Amino acid sequence: MLELTFEGKSYQQSVLGPISLRIHRGDRICLLGPSGVGKTTLLNILAGLDTEIRATTTGPSRELRIGYLFQEPRLLPWRTLYQNLALVGANRERAAHLLGQVGLAGSGHRYPDQLSLGMARRAALARCLAVQPDLLLLDEPFASLDPERASELQGLITRLLDQSPSMAMVCVTHDERDAQALASQSWWLEGSPARLRVAGAGRGAAAEADSRSGLTLLGRRA
Amino acid sequence: MTTQSRPSGWTNWVALPVLLALWMALAFALDSALLPSPLTVLQTLMEQAASGQLWHHLGVTLYRVAVSFALAMLLGIALGFWMGRSATVNAVLDPVLVLMLNLPALVTIILLYVWMGLVEPAAILAVVINKVPNVAVTIREGARSFDYKLEQMAEVYRFSGRQRLWDLWLPQLFPYVMAATRGGLALIWKIVLVVELLGRSDGVGFQLHMAFQVFDVSAILAYSLAFIAVVQLIELAVLQPLERRAHRWRHPEARHA
Numbered sequence: 001m002l003e004l005t006f007e008g009k010s011y012q013q014s015v016l017g018p019i020s021l022r023i024h025r026g027d028r029i030c031l032l033g034p035s036g037v038g039k040t041t042l043l044n045i046l047a048g049l050d051t052e053i054r055a056t057t058t059g060p061s062r063e064l065r066i067g068y069l070f071q072e073p074r075l076l077p078w079r080t081l082y083q084n085l086a087l088v089g090a091n092r093e094r095a096a097h098l099l100g101q102v103g104l105a106g107s108g109h110r111y112p113d114q115l116s117l118g119m120a121r122r123a124a125l126a127r128c129l130a131v132q133p134d135l136l137l138l139d140e141p142f143a144s145l146d147p148e149r150a151s152e153l154q155g156l157i158t159r160l161l162d163q164s165p166s167m168a169m170v171c172v173t174h175d176e177r178d179a180q181a182l183a184s185q186s187w188w189l190e191g192s193p194a195r196l197r198v199a200g201a202g203r204g205a206a207a208e209a210d211s212r213s214g215l216t217l218l219g220r221r222a
Numbered sequence: 223m224t225t226q227s228r229p230s231g232w233t234n235w236v237a238l239p240v241l242l243a244l245w246m247a248l249a250f251a252l253d254s255a256l257l258p259s260p261l262t263v264l265q266t267l268m269e270q271a272a273s274g275q276l277w278h279h280l281g282v283t284l285y286r287v288a289v290s291f292a293l294a295m296l297l298g299i300a301l302g303f304w305m306g307r308s309a310t311v312n313a314v315l316d317p318v319l320v321l322m323l324n325l326p327a328l329v330t331i332i333l334l335y336v337w338m339g340l341v342e343p344a345a346i347l348a349v350v351i352n353k354v355p356n357v358a359v360t361i362r363e364g365a366r367s368f369d370y371k372l373e374q375m376a377e378v379y380r381f382s383g384r385q386r387l388w389d390l391w392l393p394q395l396f397p398y399v400m401a402a403t404r405g406g407l408a409l410i411w412k413i414v415l416v417v418e419l420l421g422r423s424d425g426v427g428f429q430l431h432m433a434f435q436v437f438d439v440s441a442i443l444a445y446s447l448a449f450i451a452v453v454q455l456i457e458l459a460v461l462q463p464l465e466r467r468a469h470r471w472r473h474p475e476a477r478h479a
Contacts, residue, residue, distance in 0.1 A: 047378050066378055074375040078393040078471045087389055088379045111471040131379065 001025050001168060002064060002135060004046065004055035008193055015041050017193035023135065027168045028161060030179035033189035039172045040071070042189065042196075043137050046170060067128025068137045073120035075112040081123050082108040090130035098126040102156060118149040122156070129160065136161075138171040142178060154181055258440040267444040275429075280448060283426040286414045290349035291406060297350065298357025299399065303391075305358065306365020322355040327413050331420055340421040349413050356409065357402045364398030365391075396468050403461060407453060 005020040015038040023029065023046075033039050045053050047068050057064050075084045081104070085095035092108075099108055102122040112120050121141065128136055141157065142150040158181070161169060171182055179186045188197040242260060249259035258266075270276035305312040305319075331348040338344035368391065376390050418427025426445050433441035 044374070047374075049374050049377055068375075068378045070371070070375065072371065074371055076372065076389060076393070078468075079389060083389075087381065087385055113471060127379070 001058060002046070002055050003058055004053075006045070006053045009038070009041060009045065009050070009053060010193070014193035016189075017191070017195045019196045021187075021196060023168050023170065025134070025166045025168055027170075028182060028184045029168075029170045029187055030183035030185070031170055031172045031187045031189060032174060032176065032179055033194065035174060037189045037192070038194045039174075039189055040139055043068075043139055043170065043172055046135070047137055064135055065131050065133045066135050066137060067131050067133030069121070069124055069128050069139060069141055071139045071143065073112060073117070073124040075120060075124055075127070077112050080109050080111055081126075084112070084123070085127055085130050088127055088130045090127075094130065095126075098129055099123070101129070101160070102126045118145050118153070121145075122153065125153075125157070125160075133167060136167055136169045138169065140172055140174075142173070142175070154178065158182060256437070256439055258443070262440050263443045263447065266440045267448060270441070270444060276445075276448060279424060279426050279429050279445070280452065282424045283411070283414055283418065283449065284452060286346065286349070286418070286425065287407070287411045290346050290353065290414065291410050293346070294350045294353035294357055294410065295399075295402065295406065298354045298402065299361050299395075301354065302358035302361025302363075303365045303395070306362040312362070319355050319358060322351070323359065325352075327352045327416065331413075331417055335421045342422075345414075345417045345422055348417055349410055352413050353406055353410055357406060360398050360402040360405075361395065364395045368394050393468075400461070400465055400468075404457075407456065407461075411449065411453060 002023040003021075006016075007018050008014060009016040019042070031039050031042065044050055046055060047066055048054065075081070076087070079087070081099060082092060082095050085098065085108075086092075090098060096105070096108055099105055102125050104119060104123055104126065107115070107119070107123070112123065115123060125141075138157070141153060145153065157169075157171075161167065161182075169182070171178065173179060176186075186199045188199055189195070190197060246260055249257050249262075267276065301315070305315055327348075330351050331345075334344040334348045334351075338347075372390060372394075376386055381390065414425070415427035415430065418425035419431045422428055426449050429445050430442055433439075433445070
C-alpha cells in the first residue's frame with residue numbers, strides 16, 4: 001500500500017538514518033522509541049508533510065487517504081466541531097454520527113476550547129475517521145491523559161480498527177503496553193541517526209502478521 | 223488575551239468630564255475669544271448643523287475617509303500577506319516599504335497635487351499611499367506568525383485554497399486586521415483633513431482652513447469635535463461588535479476541566 005525508502009533526514013543534525021519500510025492494508029503497527037529519536041519526524045514523512053522525502057503508494061493507483069491524529073488536537077479553535085468536520089468533507093449527519101462514535105454526541109456546536117484535552121483528542125479522532133482513511137497515523141494518542149481516559153481511548157481505537165479491517169495504522173508511542181494492546185507488530189526507532197528495527201510484539205508477533213497480510217518489511221537498513 | 227475582569231461602568235465616565243470641567247474653568251478664567259467655552263462651541267455646532275453646512279462637509283470628509291480607507295486596507299492586506307508568506311517577495315519589496323513608511327504625508331500630498339492637479343483622485347491617492355505601508359507592515363507580522371501546526375493539519379487533510387483562506391488564514395489574521403483598522407481609521411481621517419486643507423474646496427479640512435484664516439477657534443473646535451464623535455460612533459457601532467463576534471470562540475461560555 002505504501003512504500004518508503006530514504007537515505008536519511010537531518011535538520012541541524014542527522015535525525016533519521018537510512019530507512020526502508022512497507023505498510024500493507026490492515027497492518028497495525030506501533031512505532032516505539034525513546035523521546036526525541038525521530039518518531040514524529042518519521043510519521044510526518046509518512047503523512048506526506050516532508051517536502052524532500054515522498055513515500056510511494058503501491059497497488060490501486062488512487063491517492064492514499066490519510067487520517068493523522070497529531071499530538072495536539074489541532075482543531076481549528078475558531079470553528080465548531082461540526083465546522084471542523086465539515087472542512088474535511090463530513091456533512092452534518094455524518095459528523096454527528098462520527099462524534100457519536102467517539103463519545104461526543106451532542107457536542108457538535110461546541111468550540112474546541114470548550115473541551116478537555118481528552119475530548120478534543122477524540123474530536124480530532126473523529127476528524128481522522130471522517131476522511132475514511134486508508135492509513136491512520138496516531139502520534140502519542142494517550143499522552144497527558146489520566147490512566148482511565150487513556151484506556152478508554154485505547155478501547156475506542158481498537159473498536160474502530162476492528163470495524164475497518166482494511167485500514168492500516170501506525171501509532172507512535174513510547175509505552176510498550178500500548179503496543180501490546182493495539183498493534184500486531186512493533187517497529188523500534190533507535191540510535192542517532194535513528195535506524196528502524198522490526199520486532200515481533202503484540203498479539204502474536206510479526207510472523208503471524210506476515211502470513212495474514214503478506215507483509216514484507218525491509219526494516220533495519222537500506 | 224483578556225484575563226482581566228471587566229472594570230465597572232463608571233470608569234468610562236471619569237476622564238472626559240474632568241477634562242470638560244477644566245476646559246470650562248479655563249475658558250471662564252481667561253475670558254478670551256481664543257478659548258471659547260464649551261457652550262459657545264456647542265452653539266456654533268448647532269448653528270452649523272441647522273444651516274446644513276456641518277452635514278455637507280462632514281459627509282464629504284466621511285466619504286473620502288471611507289473610500290481611501292477601503293482601498294488602503296485592501297491593498298495593504300494583499301501586500302502584507304504576500305510579503306509575510308514569501309521571503310523572496312519580502313526581500314524585494316522591503317526597501318520600498320521602508321521608504322514609503324518614512325515618506326512624510328505632506329510630501330506625498332504636495333507631489334500628487336502638483337502632478338495630477340487639485341483633483342479628487344489625487345486627494346484619495348495621497349491618503350491611500352500614506353496608509354498602505356502601515357497596513358502592510360501590520361498584516362505582514364500576522365502572516366509571518368501563522369501556526370505551522372495548523373498548516374500541517376491543512377496539508378494532511380488537503381484543504382482547498384478557499385478553505386485555507388477563509389478557515390485557516392483569515393481567522394489568524396483577524397486581530398492584525400483589527401489593529402490595522404483601528405490605527406488606520408484614526409490616521410486616515412487626520413491625513414484627509416490635511417489633503418482637504420491643501421487642495422479641496424469642501425470637507426472638514428476645508429472648513430478648518432477657513433476658520434483658521436479668521437482665527438475662529440469656536441468653529442475649529444466644533445468641526446473637530448463633530449468628526450471625533452463620528453469616528454467614535456464607528457468604533458462603537460461597527461468595530462467593537464465585529465470584534466466581539468469574531469472572538470466568540472475565545473470566550474466559551476462553559477469551560478470544561
